[in-house]
Amino acid sequence: MEDIAWGTDAELTDQQFYNREQEITVLKSLLESEGSSPTIMVTGIRGIGKTVLLKKIRKELKDNYFTCYIDLSTTSSYQMGELTELGIMEHLYESFMEEYQDKKFFSTFKKLSKYFKTKDFGLGDILDAGGVPLPVVKTSDNYKKLSSFVLDLPQVIYEEHKDQINGTILFIDEFQVLKDLGEKLDAFLWFLRSVIQSQKNVTYVFSGSITSSDSFISKIAGSEGAFGGRMLNVEIHSFNKDTVSDYLKEKSPSLIFDESGFERFYNCTKGIPFYVNTFAKLLEKDTTLNEEKVKDEFQRTLPYLAIHLINQWSRLTLQEQEIITRLLNGPLRRKDISGKMGVTSGSLSKPLNKLQDIELIKLKEHHYGISEPILEAWLKKEYSEKKVYPFRSI
Known part of the structure; x- marks a missing residue:
């Protein structure tokens, strides 16, 4: 039975997920450790499988924790081409509220509505988004008050529901989009750090398409960065040849490589899961794939393998x-x-x-x-x- 996911799939079934046992063990041991709430950065090149890994771990911890997956690249202000701190806070807030609904913590909604009305936010309005109070911020002073409130929510969530959950875990993906804040980036990171260090039952897992050598990492976790010495870095690497070989034999037995064909396949994909999965899906089945055949197939399927890069190229x-x-x-x-x-x-x-x-x-x-x-x-x-x-x- 063929059970290879497309490279674009961000969430896999248990049958499609493969390997990463070591990374899962390390991350879960950090997230479930008692008496500490570490701040973690998961890094790796694009297509390496970070999002799939985070969603897998979140699924396994969801019953015992308030877990929230947040994709910063879907923040409305980022999608409109101008990322703002307010846009980030609104996106975080909406993500928290979605998880509230999923957890059926409905009693909290009334408390939030009352909180907004009794605090001097100077809000123009409070929208009812499917039963969830959504504040409308209209001044810079509003933003300062709202940002403190939003970032305090994860700790409040735990304190109000600690009889039902062991803690709060926030998976914040595509963290590299914060680069779009430009000159405001440093101030935002230091503000975020000031809030995080005071929370005892909230764990932050940041993830992004960056490597440990990226200059952005030093800005965050370097000796003079906002989280200097306080952030644990877990880098996700490509699969080695043996892992890719075992994976294809298990998940796609109808792919038949001779030795030279597999060497060419690995050379083409570099062991990056996105390319391994996509190329394997497109290759001819039930026929012997030698080096020349794989080379020809790679040239034929390049427009499909590179589609996201072609779109990116066209915008340069x-x-x-x-x-x-x-x-x-x-x-x-x-x-x-x-x-x-x-x-x-x-x-x-x-x-x-x-x-x-x-x-x-x-x-x-x-x-x-x-x-x-x-x-x-x-x-x-x-x-x-x-x-x-x-x-x-x-």
Whole structure:
């Protein structure tokens, strides 16, 4: 029976979920430890399976904890292209209320409505969102009061329902979108830290498509960062060859590789679950897959493997696209990139930072390189077929 999920599936059945026993054991032992509420950062490259892992753990702990999964990339202000602190607080609040309803803690809703009415928030209105009181904030002073109230809620939840739950666990995913706060980021992180350190029964699990070497991590957990020395980092890595081989044999026995074919498959996917699953779904079944066959199939299916990257590519500026094409032959220093493009080195600061933020390039030992091998493969395929890179689309 074939039981491989699509790479885009963010939540898997128990049958589809595979491996990660060590990561699950480590994270659950931290989350269920008595007398402490650690702050945890789960990191890893895009497609490595962080969201699937967090949702798996949340499902296993849901009965005994108030667990809330929050995807910051779905914050309305972020989706509108301008992330704000107020937008984040509204998103957190709405996520808390959804979990309240799921837990059937209905008595709390009345307390919240009364709290809003008796506190001097200066609110313009209180909306009834399906029985949930939703405050409408209209001034900056409102935001300060509301943000303190929202971030205090997880501890209040535990105190009001500690006979029913062992604690509160917040899984805050896509944490890297906070980069969009720009100059306000540091102040927001320090404010968040000031609240978190005073909560004794609330555990925060932050997750994002970043690696331990990302500069954003040092801003958060570095020695001078907001959470310096107080945040535990758990990095999720790609699957090794043996794990991928065992996975495919168990979940998709109709895929038949010879030794060279599997080597090429692993080289194409790098053991990244998103690409392993998607490519395995698209490969021909019940036929021997040798190196040449897998290579041909990889070229054929590239547009499907790279669809999310193609969409991302289409939203880049011409200058950002050109930077990436200049790196297709290997990593370059900034001055070499600027020289090839005929522009000043200083003018590349903003586009280079943006391309790093969205994880299309990386900086290592003063050299910039492409961090997405599938994007690199797709661009090379486009050029080999059309003799021009897809800078513009109709």
